Amino acid sequence: MINSVHQFSAENYKGEQVNLADYKGKVLLIVNTASACGLTPQYEGLQAIYDKYHDDGFEILAFPCNQFKEQEKGTNEEIKSFCDLQFNIKFPLFSKLDVNGDNAHPLYKFLKSQAPGIFGTEKIKWNFTKFLINKDGEVVSRYAPITKPSAITRDIENEL
Structure with missing residues (x-):
């Protein structure tokens, strides 16, 4: 039975497999991103x-996701x-993937099942939907695309 994001792997932007078990003991924020979005x-x-x-x-x-x-x-x-030129990001960037539909990455199928959105829908509605994961790899919260990262700092602190 799958009960942790640590049971998944995904390709980084270089095409290398990354085992999410490498992040055991860390608090994670998993975000589907896009470069040409208002967000x-x-x-x-x-x-x-x-x-x-x-x-x-x-x-x-x-x-990154191109479904929206x-x-x-x-x-x-x-x-x-x-991302490097515009925002100088230092956090891990993965390969582009699907978050919805038949080809949705298994990680996203798991995230959506663990933290459905409004009215219980599992579908990701837009870019920058965020999932907070505790140190054990369990989904703690799901945040709407419009929720600013700064608005979830208290939740992050609670998990740290």
């Missing part, structure tokens, strides 16, 4: 909370370059 400036807020809490055992895992009005059209390398 893209949230990268700045994500980097700010990463800088603030990383040394305390906090990681952000960014998963094709706002992430680039290659993995182009996405990484954009």
